Amino acid sequence: MSSLDIKHLNKSYGSVQVLHDINLEIPENAFVVFVGPSGCGKSTLLRSIAGLEEIDSGEIILEGRDVAKEAPVDRDFAMVFQSYALYPQMTVRDNIGFALSVAGRPKAEIHRKVDEVAQMLRLTEYLDRKPADLSGGQRQRVAIGRAILRSPKAFLFDEPLSNLDAELRVDMRLQIAELRRQMSATFIYVTHDQVEAMTLADQIVVLRAGRIEQVGSPMELYHHPANSFVASFIGSPKMNLLSVADLGLAGESAATLGVRPEHLSIGADGALEGTIAAIENLGPVSYAYVDVRGARVTVQLPPAHGFALEEAVKIGWADDALHRFDAEGRRI
Numbered sequence: 549m550s551s552l553d554i555k556h557l558n559k560s561y562g563s564v565q566v567l568h569d570i571n572l573e574i575p576e577n578a579f580v581v582f583v584g585p586s587g588c589g590k591s592t593l594l595r596s597i598a599g600l601e602e603i604d605s606g607e608i609i610l611e612g613r614d615v616a617k618e619a620p621v622d623r624d625f626a627m628v629f630q631s632y633a634l635y636p637q638m639t640v641r642d643n644i645g646f647a648l649s650v651a652g653r654p655k656a657e658i659h660r661k662v663d664e665v666a667q668m669l670r671l672t673e674y675l676d677r678k679p680a681d682l683s684g685g686q687r688q689r690v691a692i693g694r695a696i697l698r699s700p701k702a703f704l705f706d707e708p709l710s711n712l713d714a715e716l717r718v719d720m721r722l723q724i725a726e727l728r729r730q731m732s733a734t735f736i737y738v739t740h741d742q743v744e745a746m747t748l749a750d751q752i753v754v755l756r757a758g759r760i761e762q763v764g765s766p767m768e769l770y771h772h773p774a775n776s777f778v779a780s781f782i783g784s785p786k787m788n789l790l791s792v793a794d795l796g797l798a799g800e801s802a803a804t805l806g807v808r809p810e811h812l813s814i815g816a817d818g819a820l821e822g823t824i825a826a827i828e829n830l831g832p833v834s835y836a837y838v839d840v841r842g843a844r845v846t847v848q849l850p851p852a853h854g855f856a857l858e859e860a861v862k863i864g865w866a867d868d869a870l871h872r873f874d875a876e877g878r879r880i
């Protein structure tokens with residue numbers, strides 16, 4: 549498909565405006581992920597693109613025409629929901645082939661295409677089952693298969709993996725990445741999950757309270773966050789945001805210093821003095837949570853560290869690891 553261009557999109561529910569002047573260009577065949585805190589408007593933006601929500605004003609330009617007032621079916625996007633939305637009385641084969649049978653395609657063609665997609669999604673052995681007899685991950689793959697068979701202009705995913713357990717999520721995440729490699733199509737994907745956003749996206753769109761804070765590749769956002777909100781939102785564990793005034797950091801013109809846990813050193817030297825309040829040993833890495841003048845600073849430790857709770861430590865950093873933000877939180 550050609551690119552999707554969203555211009556000056558506004559959306560309210562009743563008197564409450566939830567999307568404010570959204571401008572976003574989604575390139576052809578991009579994988580774009582919307583992230584942001586709960587309630588920031590990710591799903592509403594996706595549903596507005598799909599045509600499931602009526603917008604107050606703005607344009608949604610697809611293949612050179614404004615589809616903002618068109619019915620969902622005419623926009624021709626395939627939406628994959630967190631709840632799967634499968635037909636319970638139909639077999640997996642009939643669920644996947646549904647769009648083609650509705651379109652009146654010949655049975656042999658539908659059979660062949662369903663077989664192809666089932667193979668791609670590792671569903672071949674389940675084709676005769678009903679959705680109730682499948683696991684959550686299998687159901688989600690059926691929902692994705694059904695979307696693929698529609699050959700839509702774009703795939704819109706609304707938190708598709710959030711009902712799955714941790715292990716299945718990882719598996720499905722890899723499958724979605726693989727699907728993406730096999731198909732040239734545009735994907736727009738809403739998630740809460742940092743790792744999904746970082747690993748799947750070409751472009752991450754960070755939303756906050758109905759406004760776009762930053763658009764960029766995962767690494768751009770990680771290394772050059774435009775403001776302290778994006779800085780603290782992208783990356784897990786979060787970037788430390790240190791108040792220059794509260795911590796009495798002399799000779800510093802920024803209001804806030806941002807530094808990631810992996811860029812802090814801990815030991816006998818450093819600008820900050822604190823006490824270790826908690827340690828989490830995760831195996832490949834460990835994290836120390838250090839209380840420094842009322843602030844809590846997260847520091848990544850090597851796996852074989854000798855630190856203990858209540859230990860007094862100093863925290864230091866290299867200057868090139870710092871992100872500097874002004875009093876409004878903007879990157880300096």
Ligand SMILES: Nc1ncnc2c1ncn2[C@@H]1O[C@H](COP(=O)(O)OP(=O)(O)OP(=O)(O)O)[C@@H](O)[C@H]1O
Nearest residue numbers: 561562566584585586587588589590591592593740
């Ligand atoms: N049908 C509705 N009527 C009224 N308000 C709504 C409706 N749907 C969503 N909202 C409100 O609009 C705002 C944006 O909701 P939306 O579901 O888009 O957020 P989100 O970022 O997807 O959140 P989450 O990550 O929690 O799913 C929220 O404040 C929500 O309460």
